[in-house]
Amino acid sequence: MVLEEAIPKFSQWIGPAFLWYLFAASLLAVIAAAASWLVQSAVYGPLQAGDRVYRGILSGVADLLGMSPRRIWALARLAIQESLRRNVLVVLALFAILVLFAGWFLDPTSVNPGKLYLGFILAATNFLVCLVTLILSVFSLPADFKAKAIQTVTTKPVRTGEIVLGRMLGFAIVGTALLAIMAAVGWGFVVRSVQHSHELLAEDVVEIRSDDGALAGFEGRTSLDRGHRHRIELAADGSGRTDHIQGHRHEIVASTAGGATTYRLGPPEGLLEARKPLRGTLRFLDREGRPSAKGISVGAEWSYRQYIEGGKLASAIWTFDGVTEADFPDELPLEMLVRVFRTHKGNIEKGIAGSVRVRNPTSGLQSDPHYFTAKEFTIDEWRIPRTLSTTTSDGGTKQVDLYRDIVSDGRVEVVLQCLEPAQYFGVAQADFYVRSGSGSFVWNYIKSCLGIWFSMLIVTALGVMFSTFLAGPVALLATLSVILVGQFREFIQRLFQSQVTGDSTIAPGGGPIESFYRLVTQTAITLDLEQTPFVAAMKGIDTVLLAPMRLGAGLFPSLSSLGTGDFVSGGFDIPADLIAAHATETFGYLLAFFIIGALCLRAREVAS
Amino acid sequence: MAAESRESGRAQDGDREVIVEARNLAKTYRDFWGRSKKVALKPLDLEIRRGEIFGLLGPNGSGKTTTMKLLLGLIFPTSGEAFVFGREATDVSKNERIGYLPEESYLYKFLDAEETLDFYGRLFDMPPEERKRRAAALIKMVGLERDRKRQLKEYSKGMTRRIGVAQALINDPELVLLDEPTSGLDPIGTREMKDLIIDLKKRGKTVIMSSHLLADVEDVCDRIAVLHQGELKELGRVEDLLRVTDVTQIRAKGLSAAAADEIRDVLRRHGGQDIEIGNPRTTLEDLFLDVVRDTEARPGRRARQG
DSSP: OOOSSOOOOHHHHHHHHHHHHHHHHHHHHHHHHHHHHHHHHHHHOHHHHHHHHHHHHHHHHHHHHTOOHHHHHHHHHHHHHHHHHTTTTHHHHHHHHHHHHHHHHSOTTSSOHHHHHHHHHHHHHHHHHHHHHHHHHHHHHHHHHHHTHHHHHHTSSOOHHHHHHHHHHHHHHHHHHHHHHHHHHHHHHHHHHHOOOOOBOGGGEEEEEOTTSOEEEEEEEOOOBTTBOOEEEEOTTSOEEEOOBTTBBOEEEEEEETTEEEEEEOOOBSSSOEEEEEEOEEEEEOTTSOEESSOBOOSOSSOSSEEEETTSSOEEEEEEOOOOTTTSSSEEEEEEOOEEEESSOOOTTSOOEEEEEEEOTTTOOBOOOEEEEOOSSSOEEEEEESEEEEEOTTSOEEEEEIIIIIOBTTBEEEEEEEOSTTEEEEEOGGGEEEEEEEEOHHHHHHHHHHHHHHHHHHHHHHHHHHHTTSOHHHHHHHHHHHHHHHHTHHHHHHHHHHHHHOOTTTSTTOSHHHHHHHHHHTOOTTSOOOOOHHHHHHHHHHHHHHHHHHHHHHHSOOHHHHOOHHHHHHTBOOOHHHHHHHHHHHHHHHHHHHHHHHHHHHHSOTTO | OHHHHHHHHHHHHTTSOEEEEEEEEEEEEEOTTSOEEEEEEEEEEEEEETTOEEEEEOSTTSSHHHHHHHHHTSSOOSEEEEEETTEETTOGGGGGGEEEEOSSOOOOTTSBHHHHHHHHHHHTTOOHHHHHHHHHHHHHHTTOGGGTTSBGGGOOHHHHHHHHHHHHTTTOOSEEEEESTTTTOOHHHHHHHHHHHHHHHHTTOEEEEEESOHHHHHHHOSEEEEEETTEEEEEEEHHHHHOOTTOOOOOOSSOOHHHHHHHHHHHHHTTOOSOOOSOOOOOHHHHHHHHHHHHHHSTTSOSOOO
16 A cells, blocks of 8 residues: 555654644634724724624634533534435435445456455445535535524524534534445445355365475365466465465365365455554665665656666665564564566566565674565565574575574664566555554454544535535535645645755646746656756745645645545554544544634624 | 604603613615615614513515614624613524514424424523423414424415414513514414414513504504614604594494484584594404304304395
């Protein structure tokens, strides 16, 4: 899975995040108060306008503090009743149809069907739940205004905060119920879709004998089911596992009765799992073996993966910290995803060969290489044994212990090299990790649904907030616009960083003016522009333009960053730190949208 | 005459608590750019005291509903102030003691009568038992017991009006504001509404109602304000405003024609001018109600002959 930035510890994240939130909230509050004063000054004069703004703030705070749970719940119930009377449950039928068609159209012979099914279900659930709550939330209050039903509500002792919060709560409950149902149905669909087994008949298994004629084991292949079959290699006692195809393998148990051997294959392993990775930091050596800030760019605009040249000294080196004997007493399970960039076709039947070795970061002592063939799109593994062989300076071989000789203070280096000249391995920091364990897949799935839930809450709150002062269709457009801008949040942040640091590799192509210039002159974004006064001026203007965009983008929620579907479909455990950060971020947005919505509704003439 | 009437009203009501007060209250509707679009209410000074039935009278667009909305805090004044129970009209807490029936009953059509009253009861933070009791009593009072489980979208206009009245009274308010309360009601409904308003007064409530139906206002209101083109034109007690001081009216039952002639002679002898003696006309409302009651009492028969 793609992980562009390391996930910070929640304890490290919350401090700066809270300060940024306070800064943004204070800035917005000051801007809102100043704008309100300016508008009222035009009507009432500056002094009376100041008094009105002051009294407005005081009574607004008093209203927020005087909210009643019973009234909020009454309004939430009303929102739920309204949703049900609007036949919101029809969306479940739509979801059921999608799932039925998915069974036909999703390819069970894909590289990783588990990922495919999970990705589809989570994306469909996310889209439908957010769409339904968006429509409900943006049209509800405007419909009340149009039908004037709001007048009978606001002439009761109801605070505007209660109207806004009640709406948000009601639609959030509807969305939560829909999400729970869809998630449960989706779970059943995924599990049923990926569950399968194969037959392994005795006649499909042949014995393997060693040179001295002793039985070394068995090999063979399973039946063809779900568009694939597995090769098997069994130990002499008949036990073993299949090979790893389509993201899974099966455990094999042999039993002999009456002289006949039967084989039974277990359920697929690896399709629905939650790996817990211990991640390291990545650095590179260039083709001469000198340290390099980055690998080679093969011209891809997305510079997530860096490449190392084959047949040279170019290496990708991960340093893992916290590797202890207590955690990994028998072996160190290393999992790796290696992409390949071919400059020539070579032997297309054969993968590109590479090597991995482990190295002591202090003494430099390294193991002999473990050779492998890059699988490109599936995760490979190397269970690093306790005892490793190393080549001594005199050309001999020596056995060393992983923890005594290679791991130093919990740190160990893993060195990757591509062995075939003119071919390249592409890797990112998250592609190599030590598997520190497995979490519960069910819990991981629920955590992924939490990500959808956070998105749904933000969409609902945003929709309700805009509907306090905009007509339904306009509120819909405004909400969609904010969501769209939010999707570019990370990009704008990277773009600004790139502009300020002058490092065009962070976000190639420059700001709006430079991008326009490149469009007109048909200059590729990967090409550096010649340093002329004109280009300098253009970049200067871009920096000025990007500063407010950076500030604004920081205020918008990025729903895609809240999504954790990639984790669960990629088979990785969603870190608790990430969930905690997302929950905090969501709560921060909800609070802000609620306050803005309550104040906007308060400032609005209900019966104008 | 207006000033005289005001003085008269104040003298009689001066010892009662002021419930509603408007000081220089004005409203101008503006467009998006802040330009004046319509002057809905010119500066208005008004005091309404506890226990009164106060009528806002005027033709369409005269500012009655605007005044009511300003008092409710539904819109904000362009200038001046409005106080209800001594609090600013925009103060939400005043609504605890207010009941409001809008011009059309703006209710949630997907709720039934019970759900509607339960919902509004919750908005008053009423505990469940009290909500249930009040809702049942009000549904009975407005005669919707048989239709209490029907969604409001299935209600006729009269039924919607009645459930609107019930929601306005859910909190047993001290002040009831009724915007065109008899609008859309048949004569029986109109009479029931007027009886209800008078009953509210008897129970010590203060009622403010707006109407352009002069007969309705005349029948129930203690005091009225006549608005025209957003301006207060007349304010005072109904009986003072309507009394014709230089004309004397004599009514009697069972009088013979000879007695009538004799009385006419007496009046003429005492200098009476433009003397009229004849049979008074009943109102069409009374006639209609008599017919309906008679028909209900004797089904299948024509109510009156000839």
